Amino acid sequence: MNLDFSTLESLRKNHPGWRLLRADSAPLVVSFLHKTFVEPNVRSLPQADLSEALEDELYALRERFGTGKFPRHALEYLNEWASNDQGWLRKFYPPDSDEPHFDLTPSTEKAIVWLESLTARAFIGTESRLLTLFELLRQMVQGSETDPQMRTAGLQKRRNEIDEQIARIQQGDLRVLDDTALKDRFQQFVTLARELLSDFREVEHNFRNLDRQVRERITLWEGTKGTLLDDILGQRDAIAESDQGRSFRAFWDFLMSQSRQEELSSLLAQVVQLPPVAATKPDRRLNRVHYDWLEASEHTQRTVAQLSQQLRRFIDDQVYLENRRIMNILRSIEIHAVAVRNQQPAGDFMAIADTRATLELPMERPLYSPPLKPFIASNLIEIGDAEVDVEALFSQVVIDKAKLRGYLRQALQKHNHITLRALVDLHPLEHGLAELVAYLQLAADSAKAVFDEEHIDPLAWQDKHGNWKSAEMPRVIFVR
Secondary structure: OOOOHHHHHHHHHHOHHHHHHHOOOHHHHHHHHHHHHHOOOOOOEEHHHHHHHHHHHHHHHHHHHOOOOOOOOHHHHHHHHOOOOOOOEEEEOOOOOOOOEEEEOHHHHHHHHHHHHHOOOOOOOOHHHHHHHHHHHHHHHHHHOOOHHHHHHHHHHHHHHHHHHHHHHHOOOOOOOOHHHHHHHHHHHHHHHHHHHHHHHHHHHHHHHHHHHHHHHHHOOOOOHHHHHHHHHHHHHHHHOOHHHHHHHHHHHHHOOHHHHHHHHHHHHHHHOOHHHHHOOOOHHHHHHHHHHHHHHHHHHHHHHHHHHHHHHHHHHHHHHHHHHHHHHHHHHHHHHHHOOOOOOOOOOOOOOOOOOOOOOHHHOOOOOOOOOOOOOOOOOOOOOOOOOOHHHHOOOOOOHHHHHHHHHHHHOOOOEEEHHHHHHHOOOOOOHHHHHHHHHHHHHOOOEEEEEEEEEEEEEEOOOOOEEEEEEEEEEEEO
């Protein structure tokens, strides 16, 4: 962005973050929102809880600075902060709730993070950031190399360096990081972890802006419905395939791995117990920062799913109104037809678009084909005795689809969506492949099931003889 005079003047007047820094009540707003949202990593709060917390904060300030300090009620301040004139909070109604909720806007969080950076730091590390820059450059160069020999040479060089380190360790030359290096790298980790948490709120805000643009386009659309749907779906695919969408999907897939979560938990527990790091008295929430990442990213995923459901209902409403308008037109035609039934108008009553007769030549008709007479053999049935295994008549497997729907309905009461693999883990397959096919038929017949061809889920079950069998299939997601 070009920071010329006009751009900065526009930002000073219109940007909510700059408006917050200029406000006289900035100390109250920033301190309260930081303590309520940023520090505990809370995504949204009901109006009653947030208003009660602000009342306690205002009471403490009045006891300290006098009763004339901040005389209004807490709810008035919250509504003012969420107004379009300020834009520091977002006030909304979540699904299935009639109580308003509040959440930080990305601009407010940026202002709070910038204010945090103004405080003096006792230790400023630079080595870890330089190493991070070198590692990023090395990954970009090696990841974009297309020559197999050059790529092999780079890997060979890294292997030689690792072999040299192993040889030095075996000889007793064990080099460890000193206290300064540990503090430097831990400070860099804390900074990146907090920045990552703040990025999720901006990603969610971008998805919300996309949904608002799509709704405006639907409202003002004057073309055909098919063209509109093609345009909307194409735009959503473009967002999913954009750099931001791909990066978010890669982050989600990486963090959803159970092995990665266990590795992160183990590494965090070991790092926090190091004496130089423990001496800095790190925040206890750092021990579960990866779970905060998961919670923030899952909240973003739920927001995207809710926006998709609301968009579907919005399109259905538009279709209903269009069908209603068509029925009103047909009804008007019928009323006018009944009105002129006994009073035929003079002159030309209607026009025929085509006055030519449709010709059908005799040779264009298919020739007569006599039906085939079936030959029925009248053989006599002889009475006899034979040994027949009738066990197959009683070993037929009948899949109770109503029971499977009950399992699915019970799981969706606790979750907004569930995969077929997770559902099978909750209720193992009793009839093997036949029951799995029944689940797939339920997904194919349901409009609220999604087949994800990009992800493959393994499924396993045990047959009646105790043998384990497995199958791999595209991921099936059932949505509430």
